[in-house]
Amino acid sequence: MAVLIRMTIAGKSFIGGNLEITVASNLTANNKLLKDALGTPKFSSENCHFSLVSVKTNLPSSMLPKVLNKFLDNTLQKMLPGLLCPAVDAVLDLVNAKLSAMTSEISLGTAGTLQYALLNQPTTNETFIQLDLKTVLHQKEGDEIDLPTDELPLTSLPPKKEAATQLILSANFLSAELQVMQESFSLDITDNMVLGLPPLVTSMLGTVIPEIAGALPPSQPLVIAMREAKPPLVTITPEAGFVHFFNTAEFLVSPSGSAPESLFVLDVHSDLKARFVVKEEKLCISLVLDSLAEMALASSSIGTFDVLPLKGILANIIHVAYMPSINEALQGGIPLPNLLGIKYQQAEISMSENALVLNVPVAEA
Template sequence: DLHPPVISLALLPGSGVFMAVLVQMTITGKSFIGGNMEIALAANLTASSVLGQDGAGTPRFSSRNCHITLVSVKTNLPSSMLPKVMSKFLDSTLQKVLPGLLCPAVDAVLNLVNAKFTTLTSEIPLGTAGTLQYALLNPPVTNETFIELDLKTILHQKEGKEADLPTDQPSLGSLPPKRDAATQLILSANFLSAELSVLQASFNLNISNNMVLGLPPLLTTMLGALIPEISRVLPPSQPVVIEMQEAKAPVVTITREKSFVQLFSTAEFWVSPSDSAPESLFVLDVHSNLEAQFAVAEEKLRLSLALQSVSRMALASSSLGMFDELPLKGVLADILHEAYVPSINRVLRGGIPLPDLLGITCQRVNI
């Protein structure tokens, strides 16, 4: 009959985990003098384990040593029936038997923990855009009060191509102090940029007239009022479609005060006459700055973007000849604010999955 153990754990700097377990059990059986015999014993089990990594980049515990020390042995036999020679024989027998009985339990517990570690390196789908996978970049580092895991991220686009991530690691010298009983997770701006690059194909959007309330009418009449060259070559009141695409990977910048995302887009304007095929009018290069807000929910990092400014707008090509595109800037900013950025935020609602480490859930999160 095993009693619930009393377990103490301590981190071994540069190694792994030290475990001390007070084991209490009662052994019953037939007595050599007749009747039932009961032996109650208490033993200290001490074991240490090394935390390393396997070939797949998964954390893994392996036991180093296991020792059993008897604390007490009591029986229900009268002391006169248990001479000292018999007591020593009982103690020595238990010292030989208990390690083979209890030490395998340490390996079994470590194997259960190792099985839970495998979820860390599982591929996680990012909707239909691709997959994300975490793995150890370097072996774990154990300190007196915490374990540090240096993770790498592997991002694949839906075609299977791996997204490029800078190999140089950002400096971690200015991190906030580690708090007791808390997990601190650091995500680099480079990783967030790569994550958005995998999702950027999902940002593409065709914006047409009456698609979003609050937008100016997307008609050749509106364009002609801003660009005289258009009114001279196109009939009024023809519907216009704006095709938004990302030309380059987004860039995330993180500061102490705010975080920003830079988008490098193209806005291609099409006219869609009812009696003929759509015709491309011109293409604008558009660089925009957006403020990023972060939140954590359901073990995912959620991003929400808000347009701050259109930092650059330039005519890239035109079937109408050269013209001054500057009058379009205000209208385009309204279109980005009312239609394009909300569409991107809907894509980002899926969130970025955080590392699944032993099933730890994110509660009372500070970002």
């Protein structure tokens, strides 16, 4: 740190009246950026040096003999370092207080909690500081999500823009965030949720798949229970971002006044196209069904059959009923790291291989 300091010291003159001493000085100090036990970035200073550049007073030069000038210089040389060097520490303490907010535990509503911390010691160069962050995610029961350690090579990412802070969010991190929210993606789909589509009744199934028509109870209402079979997976390329859902879709007969009975269960792999925006300092994700990549019969109480005729109907049902439920669960967004009060609202979002890139313009003073 190299700072040119200009200051005015005012007081009473030894000859009466007001005395003003205008001082220009150079202050230099070495600052270290480390991480503490909690994984918080922390600045410290050492080797603070102070040197006078000039000393001027509002008194005529004839009234300050050389011996008094020398005395004044010596006094300032001894006094000012004790005043100004602690000021460096005070400023760094304020910065550290802001950085400490980064490691605060953040609630993810009913899903769990998120906490950011430093993964490695910070690295610095002439133009920017690089912080490699790790995230600690806990489900509501307190179980920690096992998150792979990401170390994305900088050469694979877009170059950092001038006068901008660049935040890189890996696809693995986003996948883990969705894993915490996994329970929110369960939904029982009933007939009144799929307006404009064929009624969810057993006769509809018999029409689509004639070979099981004789095994179905006639005109009974259906429920499709969508459940996550394994955690969602986020993939990102420079062209697009996708969230892959791996569900079971259980078709149940739900007669009035009776317990539901399972007819069959499908394993369903859905590809959902993702759109990313920043709202209220959180990363928000909205999804739209791109395709049903795979669908297979997992179990059946009415015999085996070809599931392909169901693919179009199930895709429509997922689009109309399931996707709004998922997007509602995602509305809360993902809290972004609190770094010195950076405002992410103006971030320019782009995609790279396996990562989301946020370029945040540095606010002008």
